[in-house]
Amino acid sequence: MSNNEVNRTRRNLILATSAFGGAGMAAAAWPFIASMSPSDKAKGLGAPVEVDISALEPGAKVVVKWRGQPVWVVYRTKEMMDGLAKVKDKLIDPESKSSKQPAYAKNALRASEKRPEILVLVGLCTHLGCSPSDKLKAVSDSETGTDWQGGFYCPCHGSRFDLAGRVYKGSPAPINLPVPPYTFLSDKRILIGEESKGA
Numbered sequence: 001m002s003n004n005e006v007n008r009t010r011r012n013l014i015l016a017t018s019a020f021g022g023a024g025m026a027a028a029a030w031p032f033i034a035s036m037s038p039s040d041k042a043k044g045l046g047a048p049v050e051v052d053i054s055a056l057e058p059g060a061k062v063v064v065k066w067r068g069q070p071v072w073v074v075y076r077t078k079e080m081m082d083g084l085a086k087v088k089d090k091l092i093d094p095e096s097k098s099s100k101q102p103a104y105a106k107n108a109l110r111a112s113e114k115r116p117e118i119l120v121l122v123g124l125c126t127h128l129g130c131s132p133s134d135k136l137k138a139v140s141d142s143e144t145g146t147d148w149q150g151g152f153y154c155p156c157h158g159s160r161f162d163l164a165g166r167v168y169k170g171s172p173a174p175i176n177l178p179v180p181p182y183t184f185l186s187d188k189r190i191l192i193g194e195e196s197k198g199a
């Protein structure tokens with residue numbers, strides 16, 4: 001068995017079967033997607049996590065676990081991506097100059113050019129580490145405020161993030177949500193935790 005084959009067998013293979021507002025898992029909460037391999041120990045040590053997003057629909061989000069952290073994978077629609085430019089003036093760091101992301105994700109969409117509609121974020125608030133709630137639709141309410149274009153709201157102290165994980169001015173969170181290293185193994189499979197292939 002080659003080194004590549006050995007590495008591949010150690011990866012966690014995860015199927016992304018949930019869909020926002022559609023068929024799939026229950027919509028009450030975003031559960032961690034169960035690993036299909038017995039490599040929980042390797043996962044805890046930081047092994048890359050492989051995710052199959054073939055069942056992920058536009059507008060949907062799934063959560064996987066990597067290094068004990070929730071990692072969000074969001075399939076953004078064109079409307080969602082168009083909304084990012086509309087909120088630029090309301091953000092602390094719209095260019096993501098101070099935030100953590102791989103070099104290939106330091107762009108307006110904070111995503112790989114291979115599939116820019118796919119957003120990958122560590123789902124922990126950069127204030128005190130709560131897990132923000134989904135406010136994916138462009139619907140304003142008492143928490144998101146006016147002119148909301150979709151994103152995430154942290155209920156702990158009211159931080160707001162857009163659909164690229166960029167934090168709004170006035171939030172206690174100081175910086176954008178991190179983008180973890182990831183690479184596309186194919187159009188439908190992502191390896192989270194490894195960027196050696198340059199996304």
Ligand code: FES
Pocket residue numbers: 125126127128129130154155156157158159172173
């Ligand atoms: S932990 Fe998110 S706003 Fe404080």
